[in-house]
Amino acid sequence: MGELKLMKGNEAIAEAAIRAGVDAYFGYPITPQSEVIEYLMAEQPENRTGMVVLQAESELAAINMVYGAAAAGKKVFTSSSSPGISLYQEGISYIAGAELPCVIANVVRGGPGLGTIQPSQADYFQSTKGGGHGDYRLYVLAPSSVQEMADFIQLGFDIAYKYRNPVMIQSDGMIGQMMEKVELADQRPRWTDEEIKQMHDSWAAFGKGDHRERNIITSLDLDSSKQEKHNHHLQAKYRKMEENEVLFEEINCEDADYLIVAYGSSARISMKSVDLARAKGIKVGLFRPITLYPFPMKQLNAYVGKVKAILSVEMSAGQLIEDVKLAVECNIPVKHFGRYGGMIHSPEEVLTALENLIKGE
Amino acid sequence: MTEEIIIAGFGGQGVLSMGKILAYSGIMQDQEVSWMPSYGPEMRGGTANVTVIVSDDRISSPVLNFYDTAIILNQQSMDKFEKTVKPGGLLLFDPNGITHPPQRKDIKIFKIEAARLSAEMGNTKIFNMVVLGAYLKLKPIVKLENVIRGLKKSIPERYHKLIPMNEEALTMGMANSVEIFPA
Numbered sequence: 001m002g003e004l005k006l007m008k009g010n011e012a013i014a015e016a017a018i019r020a021g022v023d024a025y026f027g028y029p030i031t032p033q034s035e036v037i038e039y040l041m042a043e044q045p046e047n048r049t050g051m052v053v054l055q056a057e058s059e060l061a062a063i064n065m066v067y068g069a070a071a072a073g074k075k076v077f078t079s080s081s082s083p084g085i086s087l088y089q090e091g092i093s094y095i096a097g098a099e100l101p102c103v104i105a106n107v108v109r110g111g112p113g114l115g116t117i118q119p120s121q122a123d124y125f126q127s128t129k130g131g132g133h134g135d136y137r138l139y140v141l142a143p144s145s146v147q148e149m150a151d152f153i154q155l156g157f158d159i160a161y162k163y164r165n166p167v168m169i170q171s172d173g174m175i176g177q178m179m180e181k182v183e184l185a186d187q188r189p190r191w192t193d194e195e196i197k198q199m200h201d202s203w204a205a206f207g208k209g210d211h212r213e214r215n216i217i218t219s220l221d222l223d224s225s226k227q228e229k230h231n232h233h234l235q236a237k238y239r240k241m242e243e244n245e246v247l248f249e250e251i252n253c254e255d256a257d258y259l260i261v262a263y264g265s266s267a268r269i270s271m272k273s274v275d276l277a278r279a280k281g282i283k284v285g286l287f288r289p290i291t292l293y294p295f296p297m298k299q300l301n302a303y304v305g306k307v308k309a310i311l312s313v314e315m316s317a318g319q320l321i322e323d324v325k326l327a328v329e330c331n332i333p334v335k336h337f338g339r340y341g342g343m344i345h346s347p348e349e350v351l352t353a354l355e356n357l358i359k360g361e
Numbered sequence: 362m363t364e365e366i367i368i369a370g371f372g373g374q375g376v377l378s379m380g381k382i383l384a385y386s387g388i389m390q391d392q393e394v395s396w397m398p399s400y401g402p403e404m405r406g407g408t409a410n411v412t413v414i415v416s417d418d419r420i421s422s423p424v425l426n427f428y429d430t431a432i433i434l435n436q437q438s439m440d441k442f443e444k445t446v447k448p449g450g451l452l453l454f455d456p457n458g459i460t461h462p463p464q465r466k467d468i469k470i471f472k473i474e475a476a477r478l479s480a481e482m483g484n485t486k487i488f489n490m491v492v493l494g495a496y497l498k499l500k501p502i503v504k505l506e507n508v509i510r511g512l513k514k515s516i517p518e519r520y521h522k523l524i525p526m527n528e529e530a531l532t533m534g535m536a537n538s539v540e541i542f543p544a
Contacts, residue, residue, distance in 0.1 A: 006396070174423070178397045179397075269422040271421030274421075348427075
């Protein structure tokens with residue numbers, strides 16, 4: 001068993017990054033995410049593993065530092081919160097186009113605009129449908145506990161390198177700021193330059209030597225036929241992710257007449273609503289997508305003919321619900337419930353929404 | 362066992378750190394814990410509160426509307442949280458600064474004069490440990506030895522010399538809660 005600690009989600013993700021053998025963190029402070037860079041600055045991982053921690057002059061600088069370091073085959077992590085992630089979008093699109101691995105964490109706050117510093121889940125579209133331009137996808141993980149904040153760093157890098165694709169960890173101000181018990185993984189060593197050369201020689205730009213042509217990192221190809229071919233390649237990669245990398249959890253779903261679909265902090269709140277409903281004799285289960293992209297389409301579609309209705313719960317005006325509807329192909333009625341703009345729904349409010357759904361209101 | 366607690370008072374009373382020590386104590390005896398503060402504008406002066414859950418099972422919602430126990434340390438928090446105690450639950454408060462004592466007849470109500478006791482002990486900073494001691498006497502969800510282990514984990518090593526004083530404060534709290542209702 002690893003080391004047990006009581007940590008905030010933001011601290012856990014920072015410590016997990018050090019322990020995952022990350023080479024560099026670039027970021028710029030923003031509430032409710034600032035504990036990530038605060039923790040890293042206080043911990044001084046350059047003395048533990050040689051990991052670089054740098055506060056950039058802006059979000060634009062930070063994401064382009066990520067782009068550059070990832071291009072050199074280095075393991076890079078960055079984090080921000082909603083308005084900052086919006087500023088990252090150009091860089092994220094370039095990184096996806098250039099097929100570079102990296103992990104980006106978004107500790108979501110209420111929007112639009114500068115919005116509020118309180119928790120929200122209203123960045124679902126941005127994370128899953130492409131916040132930047134072009135046909136690209138991020139692998140999007142939605143942690144619902146401090147433990148998952150820590151665990152999804154290593155998982156994120158595994159996927160990022162397997163597919164050479166940026167990975168987004170979408171949490172929110174609640175998961176980021178709350179403390180829970182977390183079991184930390186053992187320290188992994190950072191890759192040596194020799195290991196990076198062995199593993200990433202086919203694509204990374206770290207100096208070519210005599211045995212091959214230079215690797216070029218770019219997202220630009222003015223020859224449209226080549227660009228279309230590149231897009232075909234990207235799409236094939238996304239289909240593979242959809243086939244192989246879907247993660248989800250089912251709680252009390254076996255005998256359920258109704259389902260709540262929720263991820264992240266809304267899933268935690270809804271777990272309590274399920275308990276409250278079950279105590280009243282309502283047979284309801286919780287279906288929790290862990291990957292928001294690829295979304296567990298087939299797995300949710302398996303409930304067609306089994307449940308009478310679905311309540312999609314999210315701290316937004318209704319974004320997750322679009323994928324829920326696509327998954328069940330209009331064969332199950334689906335309603336959305338959620339507080340937003342930084343308000344957090346209570347377990348009782350979710351229960352009331354469920355009861356209204358059952359009554360057909 | 363699942364115990365859902367709200368601790369509420371002024372910023373500076375040690376509300377958040379009391380919650381943190383309680384949560385760490387739960388970890389020391391292999392329980393699941395969550396600690397969810399109110400933060401944001403409220404953090405900048407005024408009231409502070411934290412929801413702590415200690416459980417033998419996986420914890421569902423870290424944010425709650427109703428609690429097994431409310432530990433209330435100022436009038437604003439009394440106004441806000443007296444009504445959120447589940448029927449049959451526990452309300453523990455320090456009467457210092459309370460102008461409207463709790464009125465509920467369906468819950469257990471205890472007071473602990475932690476402000477006075479900690480002042481008499483010559484250190485108002487251990488106020489929150491007196492309160493925690495009183496709570497743990499009433500609901501022994503974590504053992505005292507695990508609170509001490511939790512304290513060691515949650516405060517920097519250079520302050521570990523203060524642990525005996527904190528232990529004394531916990532003991533003082535354990536010995537001094539007074540039942541208000543049912544009297």
